[in-house]
Amino acid sequence: MNLRKRTSPVLREELVSTTLSCGLPCYAIPKRGFAKKVGIFATRYGSIDLTFTPDGQGMLETPPGIAHFLEHQLFKKAGGEDILMEFGKYGASSNAFTDYCTTAYYFTASGSFEKNLELLTGFVSAPYFEAENVAKEKLIIEQELRMYEDSPDHRLYKNLMGVLYTIHPVRIDIGGEVSDIQKIDRDLLEKCYRMFYNPSNMVLVVAGDLDPEAAFAVAEKTLSVDSFRAQGPIQRHWPTEPAGVKDRVVRAEMAVSRPRVLVGFKDLEPAGTKSLEREIQSSVVLDQLFGRSSEFYTRHYESGLIDDSFSFSYNSEDAFGFSLIGAETDEPEKLAEEILLELHKAKKGKLKQKDLERSKRKRLGKFIRSFDTPDGAAFLIMGCAQRNVDLFQVPQVISKLSAGALERRLREHFDEQNYAVSILSPKKA
Amino acid sequence: MNLRKRTSPVLREELVSTTLSCGLPCYAIPKRGFAKKVGIFATRYGSIDLTFTPDGQGMLETPPGIAHFLEHQLFKKAGGEDILMEFGKYGASSNAFTDYCTTAYYFTASGSFEKNLELLTGFVSAPYFEAENVAKEKLIIEQELRMYEDSPDHRLYKNLMGVLYTIHPVRIDIGGEVSDIQKIDRDLLEKCYRMFYNPSNMVLVVAGDLDPEAAFAVAEKTLSVDSFRAQGPIQRHWPTEPAGVKDRVVRAEMAVSRPRVLVGFKDLEPAGTKSLEREIQSSVVLDQLFGRSSEFYTRHYESGLIDDSFSFSYNSEDAFGFSLIGAETDEPEKLAEEILLELHKAKKGKLKQKDLERSKRKRLGKFIRSFDTPDGAAFLIMGCAQRNVDLFQVPQVISKLSAGALERRLREHFDEQNYAVSILSPKKA
Known part of the structure; x- marks a missing residue:
């Protein structure tokens, strides 16, 4: 052998x-x-x-x-x-x-x-x-x-x-x-x-x-x-997803005690061989804008608009990519608006260099910690093999992250045409 | 029937x-x-x-x-x-x-x-x-x-x-x-x-x-x-746990990529019929001092001493009660010190009335949301039955929380005699 x-x-x-x-x-x-x-x-x-x-x-x-x-x-x-x-x-x-x-x-x-x-x-x-x-x-x-x-x-x-x-x-x-x-x-x-x-x-x-x-x-x-x-x-064969969304907002009622909202942004292009870069860039952008140490999180946590249930993620495969941002909140419409506003503002400005260095360290730390247990390591390797990603390239891709690439990713992904909002409200008694 | x-x-x-x-x-x-x-x-x-x-x-x-x-x-x-x-x-x-x-x-x-x-x-x-x-x-x-x-x-x-x-x-x-x-x-x-x-x-x-x-x-x-x-x-028959601890600090090494620390405080008295009150009071005190909107969390998150892995809990049954506070961190000794210092300061001061109202609402919301799903409701009822707690009394116990009771609980539970620290460090290569 x-x-x-x-x-x-x-x-x-x-x-x-x-x-x-x-x-x-x-x-x-x-x-x-x-x-x-x-x-x-x-x-x-x-x-x-x-x-x-x-x-x-x-x-x-x-x-x-x-x-x-x-x-x-x-x-x-x-x-x-x-x-x-x-x-x-x-x-x-x-x-x-x-x-x-x-x-x-x-x-x-x-x-x-x-x-x-x-x-x-x-x-x-x-x-x-x-x-x-x-x-x-x-x-x-x-x-x-x-x-x-x-x-x-x-x-x-x-x-x-x-x-x-x-x-x-x-x-x-x-x-x-x-x-x-x-x-x-x-x-x-x-x-x-x-x-x-x-x-x-x-x-x-x-x-x-x-x-x-x-x-x-x-x-x-x-x-x-x-x-x-x-x-x-x-x-x-995957159909080419057209720009724009099927519907901007979807609402439903359920037996929950508090409303929740989820905002999604989709990529139109498949990532192909760039799926690792795309995933890392998108996650870092999201973390800088909405993470625990972001201005957005601090402000809206203080005001009570969001609580610990607030979360976000970028979900990526070669054939698709989308971001999700949401929470349980008493004011789902307002939270959706604030998220969109924050992205709008961010696209006009520049990301902070200090945040970039912190993000890189955080991301690399997370990757290294996956190897702390046999199951963590095994599932990571499986994921890389499934996507034809070389595991040993991950630290390099992280270290190469530049402010310019993140800003391009921010503008490209959070396109105002390609988002939708889902709201779930308590069923009226 | x-x-x-x-x-x-x-x-x-x-x-x-x-x-x-x-x-x-x-x-x-x-x-x-x-x-x-x-x-x-x-x-x-x-x-x-x-x-x-x-x-x-x-x-x-x-x-x-x-x-x-x-x-x-x-x-x-x-x-x-x-x-x-x-x-x-x-x-x-x-x-x-x-x-x-x-x-x-x-x-x-x-x-x-x-x-x-x-x-x-x-x-x-x-x-x-x-x-x-x-x-x-x-x-x-x-x-x-x-x-x-x-x-x-x-x-x-x-x-x-x-x-x-x-x-x-x-x-x-x-x-x-x-x-x-x-x-x-x-x-x-x-x-x-x-x-x-x-x-x-x-x-x-x-x-x-x-x-x-x-x-x-x-x-x-x-x-x-x-x-x-x-x-x-x-x-x-449970033995009466003596005041003081068996050892103040315990250290171990393991194949982890980053150190972690856990600080524990124990109650000496069994709660008996007051286990619900004790649990709610202790959790609220912890949330006010170490929760996401606390001064402690904000300061140490900003400095990089803690990250999202920081967590705390109060664990309670009739026969015992203990608090745990910990995180993954590059400086486990320093984090333990800061936690102890924060508790020391808090015991000398007063809790804020504004925080009390927010804590009550948060706690009641969490309780009500347990009923959003059949399994959430069933496990809550089982827990109450096991501890002879009347489920329908929970909202009343929460609404009765007073600043005085919380301050008494703070001083009683976080006794400087009854804590210990556990530290896990990466194994040296």
Whole structure:
């Protein structure tokens, strides 16, 4: 087995990688002295992958919710038993998540690492699609989707995405709607599984006090099956999101005791290979304008317009990028106005040099601290691999941040044409 | 079935309660329009219940970790299968936790509510203690305890409790040490189970869009078994914690990229029936001195001594109470000093009337918002029932807060004799 080893003086960590004979890229971070070990097996298949052209075939359009449905389905063994049980036998916890671009399966364990890794790679690469299982899982997923509807934050967010975007699939819930789930059957699941669950579209990451070569050998053994082979590239088709928004404001009522508001700004261009730069620049701009030490935060916290629930984030993938800023507040309209006003003012002025240096240190510190635990390191590496970002480049990208680049990003991203506001109010008794 | 119904004009909620024929108190909060339903079955048995006198018997001393071990054990069916599977069949999620004074089992589900409630009440009231199961679970718990040791925050906290308290069992980890677990066997588990898992020491809470009477009827049916009967009172013995601390400062090194510090203050007197007042007073004092809008927070955030990781809490039960204040920081000693200095200054001065009114509103708002979701409401009711606190009294206790009472609490609790400091530093390479 051909091992590649790299070390980072900034991180004081070693990253070991290899490619299995089936074509699967594998990464290991050996962290001495930790009891917890982690394994993650992930595929670049998420909720926005609805339309694609498999190698040498025609374009395929699928209903929303399949990536998430597959995540549920893969945990089922023949006969309907759950794989979680198997991990429990070896003292491990296993779970999974689906987001816009990724489905990831993982376990954490202190003992029996190789046995657990064998289970992880085994169940993800050898699914059971029994018609009866699929029908049962459909009911469970429908219930899960209905439960999300109870969450005020989920409703606020979902409503926002529905008006911020006009046609991009990021506007659709990751799990799909109940009506979408109805359209999913065993054949469709199998078809999408074959497309996206293959070594050329996946990555395996392990971290903890372990021997990388022994871990890779376990994966080599369990994944040397005829059904798990590298495929040609998948072409994904995302519609070009038009400038402007579907609707400027969306309002809803719910049984909450206090209103909440969420303001969103979308990027129109996909980031492509610049997704790391874009993400870091956008997060730093947001932190300077709305962070705990910003003039905005101090002023409105003092006046009572915002409280600890105030938060903001930039959400980025190659195919999309958007900012969210919001809070619980007694005056949702006023808070939305103040946020827009602050951005308007900022675009006319200059960012402070002092803030820039602080932001860089803060950002670098956050990155380095991700490596404090085996799971933190493993999920970061998975994220980088999914987006073709070189982990060791991150400190450089941060150190290169300039005031000019941040100001360009500020003006480009917080475009007054491309924002929408979602407001949730208490239901009148 | 004798139903008691109470409504709160402040909360706009109805609380329905009954006592089953076995003696179990049951509470229901019907919340219309929510998809999520919740059931919680809890016992007043936690990690600090180590020494007790069962009704009419001699005093019993047990090793730490049994409450948490029972939590694990109860999820096992005959043959070693896990009860979680059963809930999965009905589209529900089930979980449990053990803390200092409580073990709670719960599920959330959107459909099949009565079936899930039957499962919950069934498995908690009819455990299997097979010797082979117990031996297997011991290995799993040992691994779990070792994994906790990886967590810097857990280590920081555990070290602090070990020096803050001299003899009170709150100084011991909730899960116990590996050496404690070795002493636990099937007989001991069964003995403690019989003591603490009976209707006079437990509570059942359900919340969601449901019919309280139908829910109570399910519990009545599943719990009408001879083995589940009300017992006489359990006398718990906690040693009287002496004034002063075991050690003033504890230091450790770990593979973290940045130091962290935690300062703790302990109460010496048990709160008894005043635990609600004490908790609210202490939290409000902490918020005024160290909250986001405090002079302390603003000053040290600006200087870079603290960042968003700064946090504080008051942790209260009838049998103990302690405050924690800490953060990740480059200068842990300096932050500890500044915290102590701030408390010293505050004890000499007066709290501001303006801050008092804001604190009251904030605290009441937080309480009311707990009822925004079925699970929020259910866990709050469980907590009140466990501590014999009347839920509907909470708004009154908040409105009665006076500057005088807060100042007395400040001087009493933040005693310069009864604090300790825990510091965690990066391991030297």
